[in-house]
Amino acid sequence: HDVRMTRIKICCIANVTEAEMAIGAGVHAVGLVACMPSGPGPIDDALIATIAATVPPGVAAFHLTSERTADAIMAQQRAAGTGVLQLVDHLEPTVHAALRRALPGIAIVQVVHVEDEASITYAERVAGGVHALLLDSGRPSAAVRELGGTGRVHDWSLSARIVSRVRTPVWLAGGLHPGNVAAAIARVRPFGVDVCSGVRTAGALDPARLAAFIAAVRAADAHS
Numbered sequence: 001h002d003v004r005m006t007r008i009k010i011c012c013i014a015n016v017t018e019a020e021m022a023i024g025a026g027v028h029a030v031g032l033v034a035c036m037p038s039g040p041g042p043i044d045d046a047l048i049a050t051i052a053a054t055v056p057p058g059v060a061a062f063h064l065t066s067e068r069t070a071d072a073i074m075a076q077q078r079a080a081g082t083g084v085l086q087l088v089d090h091l092e093p094t095v096h097a098a099l100r101r102a103l104p105g106i107a108i109v110q111v112v113h114v115e116d117e118a119s120i121t122y123a124e125r126v127a128g129g130v131h132a133l134l135l136d137s138g139r140p141s142a143a144v145r146e147l148g149g150t151g152r153v154h155d156w157s158l159s160a161r162i163v164s165r166v167r168t169p170v171w172l173a174g175g176l177h178p179g180n181v182a183a184a185i186a187r188v189r190p191f192g193v194d195v196c197s198g199v200r201t202a203g204a205l206d207p208a209r210l211a212a213f214i215a216a217v218r219a220a221d222a223h224s
Contacts, residue, residue, distance in 0.1 A: 062086045189224075
């Protein structure tokens with residue numbers, strides 16, 4: 001059978017040097033975080049554009065936006081020139097449809113913050129209108145809305161149920177690190193895994209942790 005290849009995305013890229021380190025290590029995607037209500041890693045729009053311009057073909061530049069309207073999201077994307085939009089707030093299919101019409105060729109990834117059964121219902125409702133889902137551990141319902149970058153693991157049994165119910169590719173995020181990513185892949189069987197704090201030391205991308213994370217993913221794939 002085909003050897004499984006779980007895609008790897010390194011998020012919260014802070015500068016061109018971090019992007020080069022991640023891409024040099026062989027990852028499939030990098031995440032560039034625009035202004036957020038909370039959490040680590042936001043960089044300004046000009047820096048997102050600068051980094052995105054250095055990302056080579058074959059590597060996806062994900063632009064994480066907390067904007068809620070199609071117009072605001074489109075303006076961010078056009079300024080930055082990123083190929084993938086990661087919508088970190090729970091948006092409705094009408095917004096997805098407007099983005100698809102206005103931005104042909106740009107991939108739309110809807111984040112699903114996995115909290116409970118309602119998260120599964122939401123994932124099923126929006127999956128058909130986007131290019132991928134990304135399961136994270138935020139709490140959009142909190143007083144200060146958490147939309148990612150929490151470093152927390154969520155309930156992988158819920159994530160596995162989402163993967164089994166939708167045909168859209170599913171990325172898994174939320175508290176992953178070199179020590180737990182193999183178990184996450186075995187449990188959830190996602191299309192890809194996404195890591196921010198789990199490959200950082202004192203806030204900076206750590207080459208040793210990055211290498212360990214990639215090695216753990218490849219080992220999990222070899223045993224799948």
